[in-house]
Amino acid sequence: MDFKTNKKLRSFILFLLFGTVFCYASIDVTLESRLESDLSVTESVNLTFSENNRSSITLTLPEGAAEPEINGKTAFLTDGSISVPLSCSDCAIRMTYRLDNVVKKTASGEFLFTRTLTLPKIPDRLSYSVVLPAGFTIGRESTNDPAMVPLPTKVETDGRRMILVWKEDIPALPKIYQVRFHSHESGSQDFLAELSETETWAFFIVGLILGILVGLSINRLFPSKKIVEMKVVPSSLFSPDEKEVLSLLKKGKLSQKELAKQLEWSKSKASGVLTGLEYKKIIRREKIGRNYNLELIASLSDI
Structure with missing residues (x-):
């Protein structure tokens, strides 16, 4: 599947940080997309930056984001954005929200998760993880249709779920991430699986x-x-x-x-x-x- 085809699929873009947050000395971004069994996505974003001298920043969430929280507390959206007060020099902000209808089912019966990542300024360090639902695994590989784009830095598991991790210093953005996956049961749907x-x-x-x-x-x-x-x-x-x-x-x-x-x-x-x-x-x-x-x-x- 090429990127032209992917344009027909709904992708979504990482929150944008406005104001002057990206003028700070050091910026680290850690993002996790946790895919649930109902194919909804729970995302958590950890942002750390140093030498802050601002009183607040504004965070804009992806379209369709629901149930937002900032540092564990319920947040309220205004035109899709959240204003976060700051009283710190070295700051750490954790934001979570839920997204629906972002995982698509392909013609082959597999599922496709597409993520477009962009920021107004390149962070010093970026860590992005995709956590597959329990009972699901990476899709079947082929030369023309790889299961993961780009290839992750590592593939690990917490004992129940498979976790794909990409880590980069000063990453080239924007970047498209794609993961095809299927349930363990559907992975056996060949002619032998249909026999007694x-x-x-x-x-x-x-x-x-x-x-x-x-x-x-x-x-x-x-x-x-x-x-x-x-x-x-x-x-x-x-x-x-x-x-x-x-x-x-x-x-x-x-x-x-x-x-x-x-x-x-x-x-x-x-x-x-x-x-x-x-x-x-x-x-x-x-x-x-x-x-x-x-x-x-x-x-x-x-x-």
Whole structure:
């Protein structure tokens, strides 16, 4: 999907800060878009700036924003804006609000979240996070239609939800962020998912036998071993959950279902952690029927 197509979708723009707030020495902006199960969006914006000598600033919210709060207190909009009094030199402001009808369903059945980020002045540091609803995961990848634009700095999970994070110093704005995502159930909607359990296993067994026969034939014709170059990755780069997964996969291949069972994790948590490792190119997931086979493809230094 290109950006011309995206113009047909409703995107929304980050609040603008008026007055002279952007004349200050240092400006940090942290924004989180939290997508809920009903596909509404709860946004929180943390703004910090130093060397303030103004008595107030005016914040303008995105069109359609509802239930605004400033520093945990209910705020009232006037023509879509909020005036915030200031009595600080080094200031920190937290703003939250809710947005409806900003997540669109695509023709393929997936969901598309589009975000246009712009500010009157470039901040020194920008951190933007998109939190997917519980039970949802990143959309299917393709060359012409990537699931995430731009690629995030990191993909992580809180145990229930997948979190995409972009971090930049002096970012180039405006910038469009896009995330395609779907529920875990819809991710299995291929022809195998529509078959009965017995039919699926029959296909799997037949395919396994054919694969073994073909593999044995190739081995006899070409007995040379395949050399795989593996990169060495330090354990300090992984979260505790990721380390648990990798310690199991170091022992050998494992199915996603069996991994979740051994770790006593929910399906959603297992999928979130594994998706993060897959995007880091640490593991490979191969779909077999309704399950995934997991394989470690990177060399780990001390896990």
